[in-house]
Amino acid sequence: MTSFTEENYLKIIYKLSAETNSEVSTNAVAELTQTKAASVSDMLRKLSDKQLVNYQKYQGVTLTAEGERVALSVIRKHRLWEVFLVAKLGFNWDEVHDIAEQLEHIDSEELVAKLDEFLGFPKFDPHGDPIPDHNGRMPVLGYQNLSEIEVGKNVLMVGVSEHSSAFLQYLDKTGLILGAGITILELNEFDKSLSISISSGNAIFISHEVAKNILVIEQK
Amino acid sequence: MTSFTEENYLKIIYKLSAETNSEVSTNAVAELTQTKAASVSDMLRKLSDKQLVNYQKYQGVTLTAEGERVALSVIRKHRLWEVFLVAKLGFNWDEVHDIAEQLEHIDSEELVAKLDEFLGFPKFDPHGDPIPDHNGRMPVLGYQNLSEIEVGKNVLMVGVSEHSSAFLQYLDKTGLILGAGITILELNEFDKSLSISISSGNAIFISHEVAKNILVIEQK
DNA sequence: AAGAATTTTTAGATTAATCTAAAAAAACAA
DNA sequence: TTGTTTTTTTAGATTAATCTAAAAATTCTT
Numbered sequence: 001m002t003s004f005t006e007e008n009y010l011k012i013i014y015k016l017s018a019e020t021n022s023e024v025s026t027n028a029v030a031e032l033t034q035t036k037a038a039s040v041s042d043m044l045r046k047l048s049d050k051q052l053v054n055y056q057k058y059q060g061v062t063l064t065a066e067g068e069r070v071a072l073s074v075i076r077k078h079r080l081w082e083v084f085l086v087a088k089l090g091f092n093w094d095e096v097h098d099i100a101e102q103l104e105h106i107d108s109e110e111l112v113a114k115l116d117e118f119l120g121f122p123k124f125d126p127h128g129d130p131i132p133d134h135n136g137r138m139p140v141l142g143y144q145n146l147s148e149i150e151v152g153k154n155v156l157m158v159g160v161s162e163h164s165s166a167f168l169q170y171l172d173k174t175g176l177i178l179g180a181g182i183t184i185l186e187l188n189e190f191d192k193s194l195s196i197s198i199s200s201g202n203a204i205f206i207s208h209e210v211a212k213n214i215l216v217i218e219q220k
Numbered sequence: 221m222t223s224f225t226e227e228n229y230l231k232i233i234y235k236l237s238a239e240t241n242s243e244v245s246t247n248a249v250a251e252l253t254q255t256k257a258a259s260v261s262d263m264l265r266k267l268s269d270k271q272l273v274n275y276q277k278y279q280g281v282t283l284t285a286e287g288e289r290v291a292l293s294v295i296r297k298h299r300l301w302e303v304f305l306v307a308k309l310g311f312n313w314d315e316v317h318d319i320a321e322q323l324e325h326i327d328s329e330e331l332v333a334k335l336d337e338f339l340g341f342p343k344f345d346p347h348g349d350p351i352p353d354h355n356g357r358m359p360v361l362g363y364q365n366l367s368e369i370e371v372g373k374n375v376l377m378v379g380v381s382e383h384s385s386a387f388l389q390y391l392d393k394t395g396l397i398l399g400a401g402i403t404i405l406e407l408n409e410f411d412k413s414l415s416i417s418i419s420s421g422n423a424i425f426i427s428h429e430v431a432k433n434i435l436v437i438e439q440k
Numbered sequence: 441a442a443g444a445a446t447t448t449t450t451a452g453a454t455t456a457a458t459c460t461a462a463a464a465a466a467a468c469a470a
Numbered sequence: 471t472t473g474t475t476t477t478t479t480t481a482g483a484t485t486a487a488t489c490t491a492a493a494a495a496t497t498c499t500t
Contacts, residue, residue: 005487026448039488041449046486058448058495089334102326108319114309225457246478259458261479266456278465278478442500449494457485464479470472 002052004105007074009033009043010052011104013063014071023060072136078104079125079132080115086126087119093126094168127168128159128178128215144218147192147211151184159215167213175200182216222272224325227294229253229263230272231324233283234291243280292356298324299345299352300335306346307339313346314388347388348379348398348435364438367412367431371404379435387433395420402436 002010012032016024026044030037048055052067063071081103085096113134116122123139124130132138149155157180160171171177181199188194192208222230232252236244246264250257268275272287283291301323305316333354336342343359344350352358369375377400380391391397401419408414412428 003486027446035487036489037448038450038490042487085331089331089338091330091334095330099326099328099331102328103323106319106322108322110311110315111305111309111319114311118309223456247476255457256459257478258460258480262457445498447496451492452490454489455487459484460482462481466477468475
Protein backbone atom coordinates (compact mmCIF):
# COMPACT_ATOMS: atom_id res chain seq x y z
CA MET A 1 0.00 0.00 0.00
CA THR A 2 1.23 3.48 -0.81
CA SER A 3 0.22 6.35 1.45
CA PHE A 4 -1.10 9.70 0.33
CA THR A 5 2.33 11.17 1.13
CA GLU A 6 4.28 8.50 -0.72
CA GLU A 7 2.07 9.01 -3.78
CA ASN A 8 2.86 12.71 -3.76
CA TYR A 9 6.59 12.04 -3.69
CA LEU A 10 6.32 9.56 -6.57
CA LYS A 11 4.25 11.98 -8.64
CA ILE A 12 6.77 14.76 -8.10
CA ILE A 13 9.74 12.53 -8.90
CA TYR A 14 7.96 11.46 -12.08
CA LYS A 15 7.40 15.05 -13.18
CA LEU A 16 10.97 16.14 -12.44
CA SER A 17 12.37 13.06 -14.21
CA ALA A 18 10.25 13.74 -17.27
CA GLU A 19 11.52 17.33 -17.44
CA THR A 20 15.20 16.56 -17.06
CA ASN A 21 15.42 13.00 -18.36
CA SER A 22 17.85 12.13 -15.59
CA GLU A 23 18.18 11.57 -11.85
CA VAL A 24 16.26 13.93 -9.62
CA SER A 25 18.03 15.79 -6.80
CA THR A 26 16.93 15.79 -3.18
CA ASN A 27 16.60 19.58 -3.19
CA ALA A 28 14.41 19.59 -6.28
CA VAL A 29 12.02 17.18 -4.60
CA ALA A 30 12.11 19.20 -1.37
CA GLU A 31 11.08 22.32 -3.23
CA LEU A 32 8.04 20.74 -4.90
CA THR A 33 6.90 18.79 -1.83
CA GLN A 34 7.25 21.94 0.28
CA THR A 35 9.41 20.09 2.79
CA LYS A 36 13.06 20.19 3.84
CA ALA A 37 15.86 18.21 2.23
CA ALA A 38 16.26 16.21 5.43
CA SER A 39 12.67 14.98 5.17
CA VAL A 40 13.19 14.03 1.55
CA SER A 41 16.28 11.98 2.40
CA ASP A 42 14.24 10.01 4.93
CA MET A 43 11.44 9.43 2.46
CA LEU A 44 13.75 8.37 -0.36
CA ARG A 45 15.30 5.71 1.84
CA LYS A 46 11.81 4.49 2.67
CA LEU A 47 10.63 4.46 -0.96
CA SER A 48 13.83 2.67 -1.89
CA ASP A 49 13.15 0.00 0.75
CA LYS A 50 9.73 -0.45 -0.84
CA GLN A 51 11.36 -0.78 -4.29
CA LEU A 52 9.49 2.21 -5.65
CA VAL A 53 12.62 4.23 -6.44
CA ASN A 54 16.26 3.63 -7.32
CA TYR A 55 18.26 5.57 -4.81
CA GLN A 56 21.91 5.70 -3.83
CA LYS A 57 22.97 8.24 -1.25
CA TYR A 58 24.12 11.53 -2.83
CA GLN A 59 23.38 10.14 -6.34
CA GLY A 60 19.82 11.38 -6.87
CA VAL A 61 16.71 9.29 -7.45
CA THR A 62 14.75 7.71 -10.31
CA LEU A 63 11.53 5.71 -10.31
CA THR A 64 11.48 1.93 -10.62
CA ALA A 65 8.96 0.40 -13.02
CA GLU A 66 6.59 -0.09 -10.10
CA GLY A 67 7.14 3.47 -8.85
CA GLU A 68 6.36 4.79 -12.31
CA ARG A 69 3.22 2.68 -12.46
CA VAL A 70 1.99 4.25 -9.22
CA ALA A 71 2.94 7.78 -10.34
CA LEU A 72 1.12 7.40 -13.66
CA SER A 73 -1.95 6.06 -11.91
CA VAL A 74 -2.04 9.14 -9.67
CA ILE A 75 -1.50 11.46 -12.64
CA ARG A 76 -4.25 9.66 -14.59
CA LYS A 77 -6.67 10.14 -11.71
CA HIS A 78 -5.69 13.78 -11.25
CA ARG A 79 -6.33 14.59 -14.91
CA LEU A 80 -9.58 12.63 -15.18
CA TRP A 81 -10.95 14.42 -12.12
CA GLU A 82 -9.94 17.77 -13.63
CA VAL A 83 -11.96 16.92 -16.72
CA PHE A 84 -14.91 16.01 -14.50
CA LEU A 85 -14.69 19.27 -12.57
CA VAL A 86 -14.56 21.43 -15.68
CA ALA A 87 -16.74 19.49 -18.13
CA LYS A 88 -19.43 18.26 -15.74
CA LEU A 89 -19.45 20.59 -12.75
CA GLY A 90 -18.69 23.81 -14.56
CA PHE A 91 -15.49 24.85 -12.81
CA ASN A 92 -13.09 27.13 -14.65
CA TRP A 93 -9.66 25.68 -15.51
CA ASP A 94 -7.95 27.84 -12.92
CA GLU A 95 -10.04 26.47 -10.04
CA VAL A 96 -9.52 22.74 -10.29
CA HIS A 97 -5.92 22.04 -9.34
CA ASP A 98 -6.25 21.96 -5.55
CA ILE A 99 -9.41 19.86 -5.61
CA ALA A 100 -7.84 17.37 -8.02
CA GLU A 101 -4.81 17.16 -5.72
CA GLN A 102 -7.15 15.65 -3.17
CA LEU A 103 -9.24 13.51 -5.50
CA GLU A 104 -6.17 11.92 -7.13
CA HIS A 105 -5.60 9.81 -4.01
CA ILE A 106 -9.03 8.16 -3.92
CA ASP A 107 -8.33 4.47 -4.16
CA SER A 108 -10.70 2.48 -6.38
CA GLU A 109 -9.89 1.03 -9.79
CA GLU A 110 -13.60 0.56 -10.51
CA LEU A 111 -14.18 4.23 -9.83
CA VAL A 112 -11.46 5.35 -12.24
CA ALA A 113 -12.76 3.04 -14.97
CA LYS A 114 -16.34 4.24 -14.58
CA LEU A 115 -15.33 7.89 -14.36
CA ASP A 116 -13.27 7.53 -17.54
CA GLU A 117 -16.27 6.05 -19.33
CA PHE A 118 -18.66 8.70 -17.94
CA LEU A 119 -16.37 11.42 -19.32
CA GLY A 120 -16.20 9.76 -22.75
CA PHE A 121 -12.61 8.51 -22.44
CA PRO A 122 -10.98 11.93 -22.68
CA LYS A 123 -7.41 12.09 -24.00
CA PHE A 124 -6.49 15.50 -22.52
CA ASP A 125 -7.20 17.41 -19.34
CA PRO A 126 -8.45 21.03 -19.31
CA HIS A 127 -4.86 22.32 -19.44
CA GLY A 128 -4.00 20.24 -22.51
CA ASP A 129 -2.02 17.61 -20.60
CA PRO A 130 -2.39 14.08 -21.98
CA ILE A 131 -4.19 11.54 -19.76
CA PRO A 132 -2.32 8.22 -19.32
CA ASP A 133 -4.44 5.24 -20.37
CA HIS A 134 -5.47 2.50 -17.94
CA ASN A 135 -2.24 0.62 -18.66
CA GLY A 136 -0.27 3.67 -17.64
CA ARG A 137 0.74 4.57 -21.17
CA MET A 138 1.26 8.29 -21.68
CA PRO A 139 1.14 9.54 -25.28
CA VAL A 140 4.30 11.34 -26.40
CA LEU A 141 3.36 14.64 -27.97
CA GLY A 142 5.46 16.99 -30.05
CA TYR A 143 4.57 20.08 -28.07
CA GLN A 144 6.86 23.10 -28.17
CA ASN A 145 7.04 26.09 -25.88
CA LEU A 146 5.78 29.28 -27.46
CA SER A 147 9.13 30.80 -26.45
CA GLU A 148 10.93 28.51 -28.93
CA ILE A 149 8.92 29.48 -32.01
CA GLU A 150 10.42 31.71 -34.70
CA VAL A 151 9.04 35.09 -35.68
CA GLY A 152 6.44 34.87 -38.43
CA LYS A 153 5.31 31.32 -37.65
CA ASN A 154 1.66 30.34 -36.99
CA VAL A 155 0.99 27.96 -34.10
CA LEU A 156 -1.97 26.44 -32.30
CA MET A 157 -2.16 26.76 -28.50
CA VAL A 158 -2.68 23.26 -27.10
CA GLY A 159 -1.58 23.42 -23.47
CA VAL A 160 0.06 25.15 -20.51
CA SER A 161 2.91 23.94 -18.32
CA GLU A 162 2.04 26.05 -15.30
CA HIS A 163 -1.28 25.50 -13.52
CA SER A 164 -1.39 28.28 -10.96
CA SER A 165 -4.63 30.16 -10.69
CA ALA A 166 -2.83 33.49 -11.20
CA PHE A 167 -1.29 32.38 -14.49
CA LEU A 168 -4.48 30.83 -15.86
CA GLN A 169 -6.54 33.87 -14.96
CA TYR A 170 -4.02 36.05 -16.78
CA LEU A 171 -4.41 33.86 -19.88
CA ASP A 172 -8.21 34.11 -19.70
CA LYS A 173 -7.96 37.87 -19.49
CA THR A 174 -5.70 38.16 -22.52
CA GLY A 175 -7.72 35.74 -24.65
CA LEU A 176 -5.09 33.01 -24.62
CA ILE A 177 -7.24 29.89 -24.44
CA LEU A 178 -6.65 26.33 -25.66
CA GLY A 179 -7.34 26.12 -29.38
CA ALA A 180 -6.33 29.70 -30.07
CA GLY A 181 -4.23 30.34 -33.19
CA ILE A 182 -1.15 32.45 -32.51
CA THR A 183 1.19 34.28 -34.88
CA ILE A 184 4.55 35.57 -33.64
CA LEU A 185 4.83 39.17 -34.81
CA GLU A 186 8.02 40.31 -33.15
CA LEU A 187 10.72 39.20 -30.71
CA ASN A 188 12.43 41.71 -28.44
CA GLU A 189 16.03 40.59 -28.18
CA PHE A 190 16.95 42.06 -24.81
CA ASP A 191 14.25 40.36 -22.68
CA LYS A 192 12.89 37.79 -25.16
CA SER A 193 9.40 39.22 -24.81
CA LEU A 194 7.02 38.68 -27.73
CA SER A 195 4.39 40.53 -29.70
CA ILE A 196 1.81 38.07 -30.93
CA SER A 197 -1.55 38.14 -32.63
CA ILE A 198 -4.32 35.82 -31.50
CA SER A 199 -6.88 34.32 -33.87
CA SER A 200 -9.71 35.87 -31.85
CA GLY A 201 -8.53 39.28 -33.00
CA ASN A 202 -6.23 41.20 -30.71
CA ALA A 203 -2.49 41.60 -30.88
CA ILE A 204 -0.84 41.49 -27.48
CA PHE A 205 2.51 41.65 -25.81
CA ILE A 206 3.72 38.82 -23.52
CA SER A 207 6.84 38.20 -21.45
CA HIS A 208 9.30 35.37 -22.04
CA GLU A 209 8.14 33.92 -18.70
CA VAL A 210 4.59 33.62 -20.04
CA ALA A 211 5.69 32.30 -23.44
CA LYS A 212 7.73 29.53 -21.77
CA ASN A 213 4.58 28.19 -20.13
CA ILE A 214 2.39 28.08 -23.23
CA LEU A 215 2.51 24.83 -25.23
CA VAL A 216 1.89 24.97 -28.96
CA ILE A 217 2.12 22.94 -32.16
CA GLU A 218 3.20 24.44 -35.46
CA GLN A 219 0.55 25.05 -38.09
CA LYS A 220 1.50 24.18 -41.63
CA MET B 221 -8.84 22.37 10.70
CA THR B 222 -10.22 18.91 11.31
CA SER B 223 -8.22 15.89 10.17
CA PHE B 224 -9.58 12.92 8.27
CA THR B 225 -9.41 10.94 11.51
CA GLU B 226 -11.16 13.58 13.61
CA GLU B 227 -13.93 13.78 11.03
CA ASN B 228 -14.46 10.05 11.28
CA TYR B 229 -14.80 10.22 15.05
CA LEU B 230 -17.28 13.10 14.82
CA LYS B 231 -19.36 11.27 12.22
CA ILE B 232 -19.49 8.14 14.36
CA ILE B 233 -20.37 10.07 17.52
CA TYR B 234 -23.14 11.79 15.55
CA LYS B 235 -24.60 8.48 14.39
CA LEU B 236 -24.46 6.87 17.82
CA SER B 237 -26.00 9.97 19.44
CA ALA B 238 -28.82 9.99 16.91
CA GLU B 239 -29.60 6.34 17.65
CA THR B 240 -29.61 6.57 21.41
CA ASN B 241 -30.46 10.25 22.00
CA SER B 242 -27.94 10.42 24.82
CA GLU B 243 -24.23 10.40 25.65
CA VAL B 244 -22.10 7.98 23.67
CA SER B 245 -19.78 5.56 25.46
CA THR B 246 -16.09 5.17 24.79
CA ASN B 247 -16.51 1.50 23.94
CA ALA B 248 -19.28 2.19 21.43
CA VAL B 249 -17.02 4.61 19.59
CA ALA B 250 -14.11 2.17 19.75
CA GLU B 251 -16.20 -0.51 18.10
CA LEU B 252 -17.25 1.65 15.15
CA THR B 253 -13.86 3.28 14.63
CA GLN B 254 -12.21 -0.15 14.77
CA THR B 255 -9.80 1.05 17.42
CA LYS B 256 -9.23 0.36 21.13
CA ALA B 257 -10.94 2.18 23.97
CA ALA B 258 -7.59 3.67 25.00
CA SER B 259 -7.23 5.34 21.61
CA VAL B 260 -10.74 6.70 21.86
CA SER B 261 -10.03 8.22 25.28
CA ASP B 262 -7.06 10.05 23.83
CA MET B 263 -9.04 11.32 20.88
CA LEU B 264 -11.99 12.45 23.00
CA ARG B 265 -9.67 14.57 25.12
CA LYS B 266 -8.27 16.09 21.96
CA LEU B 267 -11.68 16.77 20.40
CA SER B 268 -12.77 18.26 23.69
CA ASP B 269 -9.76 20.61 23.71
CA LYS B 270 -10.85 21.70 20.22
CA GLN B 271 -14.39 22.30 21.49
CA LEU B 272 -15.86 19.79 19.08
CA VAL B 273 -17.30 17.52 21.79
CA ASN B 274 -18.55 17.77 25.36
CA TYR B 275 -16.58 15.27 27.31
CA GLN B 276 -16.10 14.57 31.02
CA LYS B 277 -14.03 11.58 31.99
CA TYR B 278 -16.16 8.46 32.52
CA GLN B 279 -19.32 10.38 31.56
CA GLY B 280 -19.54 9.67 27.84
CA VAL B 281 -19.45 12.18 25.00
CA THR B 282 -21.80 14.39 22.98
CA LEU B 283 -21.14 16.76 20.08
CA THR B 284 -20.97 20.52 20.53
CA ALA B 285 -22.83 22.67 18.01
CA GLU B 286 -19.59 23.04 16.06
CA GLY B 287 -18.87 19.30 16.25
CA GLU B 288 -22.33 18.57 14.91
CA ARG B 289 -21.82 21.06 12.09
CA VAL B 290 -18.67 19.22 11.02
CA ALA B 291 -20.33 15.80 11.34
CA LEU B 292 -23.31 16.86 9.23
CA SER B 293 -21.03 18.32 6.59
CA VAL B 294 -19.19 15.00 6.32
CA ILE B 295 -22.48 13.06 6.18
CA ARG B 296 -23.83 15.44 3.52
CA LYS B 297 -20.74 14.88 1.39
CA HIS B 298 -20.87 11.10 1.88
CA ARG B 299 -24.47 10.91 0.74
CA LEU B 300 -24.10 13.28 -2.21
CA TRP B 301 -21.12 11.27 -3.47
CA GLU B 302 -23.16 8.07 -3.12
CA VAL B 303 -25.84 9.59 -5.33
CA PHE B 304 -23.17 10.53 -7.87
CA LEU B 305 -21.69 7.04 -7.89
CA VAL B 306 -25.05 5.33 -8.41
CA ALA B 307 -26.94 7.85 -10.55
CA LYS B 308 -24.10 9.06 -12.77
CA LEU B 309 -21.44 6.37 -12.80
CA GLY B 310 -23.72 3.35 -12.72
CA PHE B 311 -22.52 1.69 -9.51
CA ASN B 312 -24.92 -0.61 -7.68
CA TRP B 313 -26.02 0.51 -4.18
CA ASP B 314 -23.97 -2.21 -2.52
CA GLU B 315 -20.69 -0.97 -4.07
CA VAL B 316 -20.54 2.67 -3.04
CA HIS B 317 -19.99 2.76 0.70
CA ASP B 318 -16.21 2.34 0.81
CA ILE B 319 -15.60 4.80 -2.01
CA ALA B 320 -17.87 7.40 -0.39
CA GLU B 321 -15.97 6.91 2.89
CA GLN B 322 -12.96 8.33 1.09
CA LEU B 323 -14.73 11.02 -0.95
CA GLU B 324 -16.52 12.42 2.12
CA HIS B 325 -13.26 13.99 3.33
CA ILE B 326 -12.54 16.02 0.19
CA ASP B 327 -12.41 19.59 1.37
CA SER B 328 -14.04 22.16 -0.92
CA GLU B 329 -17.31 23.97 -0.30
CA GLU B 330 -17.48 24.99 -3.95
CA LEU B 331 -17.20 21.37 -4.97
CA VAL B 332 -20.05 20.27 -2.71
CA ALA B 333 -22.29 23.08 -3.96
CA LYS B 334 -21.59 22.29 -7.61
CA LEU B 335 -21.96 18.55 -7.10
CA ASP B 336 -25.31 19.10 -5.38
CA GLU B 337 -26.50 21.17 -8.33
CA PHE B 338 -25.16 18.67 -10.89
CA LEU B 339 -27.13 15.92 -9.18
CA GLY B 340 -30.33 18.00 -9.17
CA PHE B 341 -30.35 18.73 -5.41
CA PRO B 342 -31.21 15.19 -4.32
CA LYS B 343 -32.96 14.76 -0.98
CA PHE B 344 -32.05 11.10 -0.38
CA ASP B 345 -29.07 8.87 -1.01
CA PRO B 346 -29.34 5.46 -2.74
CA HIS B 347 -30.07 3.77 0.61
CA GLY B 348 -32.95 6.12 1.39
CA ASP B 349 -30.99 8.19 3.92
CA PRO B 350 -31.86 11.90 3.91
CA ILE B 351 -29.14 14.32 2.74
CA PRO B 352 -28.56 17.27 5.11
CA ASP B 353 -28.95 20.62 3.33
CA HIS B 354 -26.07 23.09 2.98
CA ASN B 355 -26.98 24.63 6.34
CA GLY B 356 -26.60 21.23 7.95
CA ARG B 357 -30.31 20.72 8.44
CA MET B 358 -31.33 17.07 8.36
CA PRO B 359 -35.02 16.33 7.68
CA VAL B 360 -36.74 14.33 10.41
CA LEU B 361 -38.56 11.42 8.85
CA GLY B 362 -41.16 9.13 10.35
CA TYR B 363 -39.48 5.95 9.24
CA GLN B 364 -40.23 2.69 11.04
CA ASN B 365 -38.38 -0.59 11.03
CA LEU B 366 -40.16 -3.34 9.14
CA SER B 367 -39.78 -5.41 12.32
CA GLU B 368 -42.18 -3.06 14.14
CA ILE B 369 -45.05 -3.33 11.69
CA GLU B 370 -48.17 -5.35 12.53
CA VAL B 371 -49.37 -8.35 10.58
CA GLY B 372 -51.71 -7.39 7.76
CA LYS B 373 -50.36 -3.89 7.24
CA ASN B 374 -49.14 -2.56 3.89
CA VAL B 375 -45.93 -0.51 3.88
CA LEU B 376 -43.56 1.12 1.41
CA MET B 377 -39.85 0.29 1.59
CA VAL B 378 -37.98 3.61 1.75
CA GLY B 379 -34.58 2.83 3.21
CA VAL B 380 -32.10 0.50 4.89
CA SER B 381 -30.16 1.01 8.11
CA GLU B 382 -27.33 -1.39 7.29
CA HIS B 383 -25.09 -0.66 4.30
CA SER B 384 -22.91 -3.73 4.06
CA SER B 385 -22.47 -5.20 0.65
CA ALA B 386 -23.60 -8.63 1.86
CA PHE B 387 -26.90 -7.28 3.20
CA LEU B 388 -27.64 -5.15 0.12
CA GLN B 389 -26.87 -8.01 -2.26
CA TYR B 390 -29.25 -10.22 -0.28
CA LEU B 391 -31.97 -7.58 -0.70
CA ASP B 392 -31.34 -7.36 -4.45
CA LYS B 393 -31.62 -11.13 -4.73
CA THR B 394 -34.95 -11.27 -2.89
CA GLY B 395 -36.47 -8.34 -4.76
CA LEU B 396 -36.44 -6.00 -1.77
CA ILE B 397 -35.60 -2.68 -3.42
CA LEU B 398 -36.44 0.89 -2.45
CA GLY B 399 -39.97 1.72 -3.49
CA ALA B 400 -41.22 -1.85 -3.10
CA GLY B 401 -44.64 -2.30 -1.49
CA ILE B 402 -44.63 -4.87 1.30
CA THR B 403 -47.47 -6.64 3.09
CA ILE B 404 -46.86 -8.52 6.33
CA LEU B 405 -48.46 -11.93 5.94
CA GLU B 406 -47.39 -13.70 9.09
CA LEU B 407 -45.20 -13.31 12.19
CA ASN B 408 -43.49 -16.31 13.75
CA GLU B 409 -43.56 -15.73 17.49
CA PHE B 410 -40.51 -17.74 18.55
CA ASP B 411 -37.88 -16.01 16.37
CA LYS B 412 -39.83 -12.96 15.14
CA SER B 413 -39.22 -13.96 11.53
CA LEU B 414 -41.73 -12.72 8.95
CA SER B 415 -43.55 -13.93 5.87
CA ILE B 416 -44.12 -10.99 3.56
CA SER B 417 -45.38 -10.39 0.08
CA ILE B 418 -43.63 -7.91 -2.18
CA SER B 419 -45.47 -5.78 -4.74
CA SER B 420 -43.29 -7.22 -7.50
CA GLY B 421 -45.02 -10.56 -6.97
CA ASN B 422 -43.27 -13.08 -4.77
CA ALA B 423 -43.96 -13.93 -1.15
CA ILE B 424 -40.81 -14.50 0.86
CA PHE B 425 -39.61 -15.30 4.33
CA ILE B 426 -37.19 -12.99 6.17
CA SER B 427 -35.48 -13.08 9.55
CA HIS B 428 -36.02 -10.55 12.32
CA GLU B 429 -32.42 -9.41 11.76
CA VAL B 430 -33.23 -8.48 8.18
CA ALA B 431 -36.57 -6.86 9.07
CA LYS B 432 -34.85 -4.65 11.66
CA ASN B 433 -32.67 -3.12 8.94
CA ILE B 434 -35.43 -2.31 6.47
CA LEU B 435 -37.00 1.13 6.82
CA VAL B 436 -40.61 1.61 5.79
CA ILE B 437 -43.54 4.01 5.95
CA GLU B 438 -47.10 2.84 6.42
CA GLN B 439 -49.44 2.96 3.45
CA LYS B 440 -52.93 4.22 4.11
C1' DA C 441 44.07 20.12 -6.77
C1' DA C 442 43.01 22.62 -2.52
C1' DG C 443 39.81 25.44 -0.28
C1' DA C 444 35.15 27.26 -0.35
C1' DA C 445 30.48 26.70 -1.22
C1' DT C 446 26.66 23.87 -1.84
C1' DT C 447 24.08 19.77 -1.34
C1' DT C 448 22.82 15.86 1.09
C1' DT C 449 22.62 12.92 4.97
C1' DT C 450 22.47 11.79 9.90
C1' DA C 451 21.25 12.57 14.69
C1' DG C 452 17.97 13.67 17.69
C1' DA C 453 13.24 15.87 18.51
C1' DT C 454 8.28 16.58 17.71
C1' DT C 455 3.33 15.65 16.53
C1' DA C 456 -0.65 12.70 15.38
C1' DA C 457 -2.68 8.44 15.90
C1' DT C 458 -2.34 4.26 17.44
C1' DC C 459 -1.26 0.18 20.67
C1' DT C 460 -0.71 -2.97 25.25
C1' DA C 461 -0.74 -3.37 30.04
C1' DA C 462 -1.94 -1.62 34.31
C1' DA C 463 -4.60 1.41 37.29
C1' DA C 464 -8.80 3.71 38.46
C1' DA C 465 -13.68 4.44 38.32
C1' DA C 466 -18.31 2.95 37.72
C1' DA C 467 -21.81 -0.50 37.50
C1' DC C 468 -23.59 -4.81 38.88
C1' DA C 469 -24.78 -8.49 42.03
C1' DA C 470 -25.38 -11.10 45.93
C1' DT D 471 -22.87 -2.61 51.13
C1' DT D 472 -19.16 -4.92 49.80
C1' DG D 473 -16.91 -7.56 46.58
C1' DT D 474 -16.70 -8.65 41.57
C1' DT D 475 -17.02 -7.44 36.87
C1' DT D 476 -16.95 -4.17 33.33
C1' DT D 477 -15.69 0.11 31.49
C1' DT D 478 -12.66 3.77 31.07
C1' DT D 479 -8.47 6.14 31.70
C1' DT D 480 -3.45 6.62 32.24
C1' DA D 481 1.32 5.33 31.42
C1' DG D 482 4.58 4.22 28.37
C1' DA D 483 5.72 2.53 23.51
C1' DT D 484 5.45 2.56 18.44
C1' DT D 485 5.04 4.25 13.56
C1' DA D 486 4.79 7.82 9.92
C1' DA D 487 6.09 12.17 8.59
C1' DT D 488 8.11 16.01 9.64
C1' DC D 489 11.64 19.45 11.67
C1' DT D 490 16.47 21.83 13.16
C1' DA D 491 21.25 21.57 13.68
C1' DA D 492 25.36 19.45 12.68
C1' DA D 493 28.25 16.33 10.00
C1' DA D 494 29.61 14.38 5.65
C1' DA D 495 29.93 14.24 0.72
C1' DT D 496 30.02 16.45 -3.58
C1' DT D 497 30.73 20.21 -6.65
C1' DC D 498 32.51 24.50 -7.90
C1' DT D 499 36.30 28.00 -8.29
C1' DT D 500 40.42 29.67 -8.96
